[in-house]
Amino acid sequence: MAAAVYEAIESGGTLIAEAGTGTGKTFAYLVPALIAGGKVLISSGTKPLQDQLFRKDLPAVLGALRLNAVTALLKGRSNYVCLHRMARLAMSAGPPQDYRVPNGTGQGVQRPGAYTSQSEGLLPTREDVVHLRSVVRFASMTSTGDCAELASVPENAAIWPLVTSTRDNCLGAECPRFAECFVYKARREAQAADIVVVNHHLFMADLAFRDDAIRDFLPTVDTVILDEAHQLPSVAADFFGTSLSLAQLLEAGRDARALGLARAPDGASWITLTSQFERAVRDLR
Structure with a gap:
């Protein structure tokens, strides 16, 4: 070989x-x-x-x-920490000491606005906050920003979409952290x-x-x-690839029947043909 x-x-x-x-x-x-x-x-x-x-x-x-x-x-961009989105989330979630305030029960209470990110969504659980802290520390030490290197945060953790970017929300060269991206x-x-x-x-x-x-x-x-x-x-x-649902196929059959009857009523047995088509589509279920 x-x-x-x-x-x-x-x-x-x-x-x-x-x-x-x-x-x-x-x-x-x-x-x-x-x-x-x-x-x-x-x-x-x-x-x-x-x-x-x-x-x-x-x-x-x-x-x-x-x-x-x-x-x-x-790797694809969603596999790397986005410094800009991470910083925005960390700032809007509040300083680290404000994420959860002890209340004497061992569980703590949420300080108003402490979990809420004004632009990125919510950090509804303590686990999310812990993961955010881990990502912030990781970003300050890593040379690659590869999320896979941060083993303490699971791949399916809710924090990752909030601290990574997509083609749609990446600011590109206009990003204030572009030089470090x-x-x-x-x-x-x-x-x-x-x-x-x-x-x-x-x-x-x-x-x-x-x-x-x-x-x-x-x-x-x-x-x-x-x-x-x-x-x-x-x-x-x-x-x-392109995917079609059965509903879309049935709709296409109805459109073909209406168009055929309107434009070329004598061109074919439109009702018979499209009825056969609809039966074939339903047989796929």
Whole structure:
């Protein structure tokens, strides 16, 4: 497999390879990719696999081959702490000592406005407040802002959407913390790296939004390796697919009947055809 990968890279061709679990597929594509040189983008099926590849497998192979290469880990923007949104939430939630005031019962009482964020929503539980404190401390120490590095706050914690950004609410270059932005720092590092590790969702997002304002989503590379490629079709469908409900199909049938009877009443048996269509749609339930 390693020889086939190397040949595909050298010839500029395409290779689809399959091997069983535990056979060393990761090393079989990493070794030839590193030896061949050039800029390489590796996409994994999930973020945990992406982290393992970047933090464990890639350093191990580089060390074994005694090669020096600049590597970068790049995830979607929602995986990085947004300093601007975090600061706004922390200020509107009140200073740390005001989050909860002891009342002698061991539980404390809520100070008026202490949990309320004027612009970001609510911090209704003590757990949310504790998580916010952890994020604030983490943001002051981390060099990456990668939320996955803060193990004390679960991935599904309610605080994360409040302290990360989306394409819709990111201020971009107009953000007062743009110079410190973890998202754009990660993208700059990816542009400069020899090996960039991403995941399928980010890879497809780059294809889907390539013509939008952000054109340097992913860097231009010499070699693309899609690990766990069997997961790619379902991810691609999320970005490029279109879903229709049964109600929408039934509505389309009724519209076709009305349009046919109005514009070309003698062109076909519209009532019969659309009735057959409606029965077929209902049979899908």
